[in-house]
Amino acid sequence: MRAKRSQLGLQKIWLLAGLTLLRANMTRKALSAMKTPDALACMRLSALCAMGFIAVPATADPPQPDYWIAAGQGGTAPHLARYEDGQGEVEVLLASGPVNMKDHPFFTPLGENGRACVTCHQPSSGMGLSVETIRKRWQETQGRDPLFAAIDGSNCPSLAQEKPDSHSLLLNRGLFRVSLPWPRTTGPDGTPVNPEFTIELVRDPTGCNTDPQYGLHSPDPHISIFRRPRIAANLKYLAVDAGAEMYGGVGPFNAKRLAMVLDRDPETGRYMSMNIMSDARDPTLKIQAAEAARDHLQVRTALTDAQLQQIVTFESQIYAAQGVDTAGDDFSAPGAPPALGAHNLRDSPTGVLGDSFGNPAFKTFDAWLSGSGSARPSGPVPARLSDSTAARPSDSASAPLSNSPSARLSDPAPTRLADSASMSGSRPDLNVDTKAHAPNTPSATPPAQQALRESVARGYDIFFNRPFWIRDVSHINTVGFGNPAKRTCVTCHNLQMVGTDASAGWGDLGTTNEPWAGEPLYSPRSAIKPELPLFKVVCNPQARPHPFLGRVIYTHDPGRALISGKCYDVGSIVMGQLRALAARPPYFSNGSAEDLRAVVDFYDRRFNMALTQQEKTDLVNFMSVL
């Protein structure tokens, strides 16, 4: 009773304080003044307090910052929430409705280090974790948040944890340490693995691979590589039964023709799509949750089956996507392009091959074209998406799943939970400064907003239609297309709605292998030093070599090869989904692309695409609304 009265009293105090702060804020004169980070933060805090914001814990602890859900804070996660992300607002939809976070295993610290699943899967980062969020959290807690736990939130647990330098990869590139046993002796299903290669350490800026306790030559030898967390959302597209829900998954074999048998769900015996992890090591969400609890949360005793099931059930109904763009287009408004927004992710079917004019990867953006076509790039324009898809009656992708449990909830007005002041901004290239959410009809659209819409549509056209030479990508050029192949982005990013590969989607694009990885070089005149470890992989003479790098490969992360032991898998990484991108830079598994422009620049360099500046801008704008 006493505790309850105390909580109610605190709530009243917060409410009063919030109203006072809100009134004080509202009397301030200029909107421009409120755009300063401090004023915005003050406004947010006061408004949230005044509303009795549901995520504010009714305890004696101070309220958590609005962009951050702390492990164990309690409160309720709303059905639909939006957060500013620098390109508008990202939205997170819980299809089954609001969730009480108190004692929920996804939100509860279950292990020794005080972390919960939510620590690295924050709604404000589209259920991933942006580096801006990480840095902000460091500043606010002086590095004492469980996020920075020594085990993987630092470059190596043996380093002095109070120093920012010991967490440089997390703070600079959003990378967590992933420690895997090496040499590997068994695969995920227990079958023996005999690695076809040895790993030599070329350099080790973190010191962890040479560490006497954690390194490659320690009594319990492990390799430390550094990877970005993947988003815990839209998982119905990725964690699927390969036979039932995956395009081309008609049997136990990987559709990519390597005569490879897919991993199974040990509980059901079904073959899985192997698209959850960047190295495909966990075939099911349940196995992933158990492993993450052990390795990232440092649980002492394994989670119970009920806890794991609760986590999987929760994860499986989260949808994250951009909800509003910088021009104010609200993707839940009538007439918005049918792939945008979290509700469309919820309502679309899985396993649809989007490398097709009949079911294009991100459906159509025709709603955003003015109709004149004048905004398209000059020169020959390939077949437009609208030519064959706009009103196709057999387009199953646009059929609402009326019998889906997730569709029974009507979409409420979103709860705006956060502005990240450090990530606010507009698009100077388009002179867009309006924030008003507008209807999705070209005729009623301000010119700047229409300019952004058409840029996005052009970007999608490039993504879908503009061919280039896809070259020297293992598990892409080696699976029947030939090397090189004259194709487009959607050849690989082909799973409708999320843009991953409908097959088990790993390949060596070059993001982790030299010569393409792009880590800085040492120079006595440069303060920028390489940050990632560099390994020399030497494949044995009997092994099938890496198809384009041979038997000696320099890599920052051997990727799938650390699980399969195969030389031809060195540097292969499972494609990540292309949703909620704006909320979670940097990109690629090793955080090597600091923003979406850097992603486009990588592809332009890697494949000699000869993109114009306008085309690059269009591609960035397209990706930023996903």
Place this chain on the structure above:
Amino acid sequence: MNRSNVLKWLWLLGVASATCAAASHPPTDRRNFITCPIIQDTETVPCWVADYAGERYFLGIQTDSGGWSPPWLGHKVLVEGRIAPGPRICGGIPLTSQYPASNLPSGTADGAPLPNSPVASVMRELDPSCNTLLPTNPQYHIVGRRGPGPNTAESALHRPPPPPPPPAVTPPYSPRTFKLTYDFDSELASRTIGAALKAVQYAQATQARRITITAYRSATLLSDGTLAIEIENIAQLRAEELGSTLHRLKIPPTTQLLLHWNTKPLPADGVTDPERRHAEILVTP
């Protein structure tokens, strides 16, 4: 004589017999050769061609995964085919084979259907000298079943149907053999791996006592009369890879799995060599 000496003698015998076989040549319409592939762009999909003995040959066009597997720049290719009737395609004399890669036509050249492509095995090791990409030639009019962009085919709209259930197996059970064929120097039976699934299904249905894998090393009689012999341990690699595949497909726990491999290259005739690069799975109920 110890075991290694026996193996050495067997190896020498194999080489000798292979050399004897090389005394002949393939039939005159055959073209079997190893060379760098060349990619010739067109206004639609690119063609793959190759030069041999002063002549250019057309191999095929870029396809989707699942059909003919085009070569790779960065590697030499072993071409095994015969001259197809008809005019040049993409500047090359068309080669063909009796092995259709798909039951669908891959496209047309100047309105005429393209022939089945020859067998093209990407050689295992890198060869940076294979790096010729010819720019678009507007005189070559190729229409591919699949263009350079997204798929226009109606079939792409629908997920492929699930495979039919295996036929019911009734006693009396008899031993059955399942055959897989391979590209040259490859242990991955990408095109014929379905036979492994059928073998496991048969073993499961019969609760087989034993599965015996026997893998072979082979050779190809080239047009110049020489032999291309697969790497020495390819039969072992095939047997082990196939054994691993059967394990992952879940053979019955009581079934004994035996692996055999034959390192002596099979004789080559320059015609049926692609079929001789094979492994057999014998399921004994």
